[in-house]
Amino acid sequence: MSMIRGETEGLFMSGWSGPNRLTALRDQKDGAIRYFVQMSSKRHPDFGDTPTIFELVKDETNRRLIEILMSRLELGRPILAPPGIAADRVRMLRTAFDKMVVDEAMIADVTKVGNTLEPVSGEQAQEMIARLFALPSDVKAKLQSIVRIPK
Numbered sequence: 001m002s003m004i005r006g007e008t009e010g011l012f013m014s015g016w017s018g019p020n021r022l023t024a025l026r027d028q029k030d031g032a033i034r035y036f037v038q039m040s041s042k043r044h045p046d047f048g049d050t051p052t053i054f055e056l057v058k059d060e061t062n063r064r065l066i067e068i069l070m071s072r073l074e075l076g077r078p079i080l081a082p083p084g085i086a087a088d089r090v091r092m093l094r095t096a097f098d099k100m101v102v103d104e105a106m107i108a109d110v111t112k113v114g115n116t117l118e119p120v121s122g123e124q125a126q127e128m129i130a131r132l133f134a135l136p137s138d139v140k141a142k143l144q145s146i147v148r149i150p151k
Helices: 018-029 060-075 087-100 104-112 122-133 137-146
Strands: none
Touching: 060 122, 060 137, 087 122
């Protein structure tokens, strides 16, 4: 509301789903707002030529910090299983998920409310999480100076 009333000239969105997404797309299309950076590792087609944060930040340590802090956006709303689950069960759950995200009825329901589906596979999520846990010591030290995390 403060942007619409002209009280502010900036907005940070912490996610790209639900009603916030629909409002933001409408306001962008109407010319009410213009984005100057995408908080994402890759460009989203809805934002045209708007650069990602990773295109603007060149220092590798800072890029890793941003990657860590933004990882929840990349993962979205993950579906998790408990530790120690049998490998065949993991395969079964991942196969079911992969089938669900291409199901025409589900895609129609998602599209009907104006959203899009951008699934992250179980393998992709596992790789992303493994990368987050493999922090170089200098990146971990800098992160700990910014955000309180367990040592």
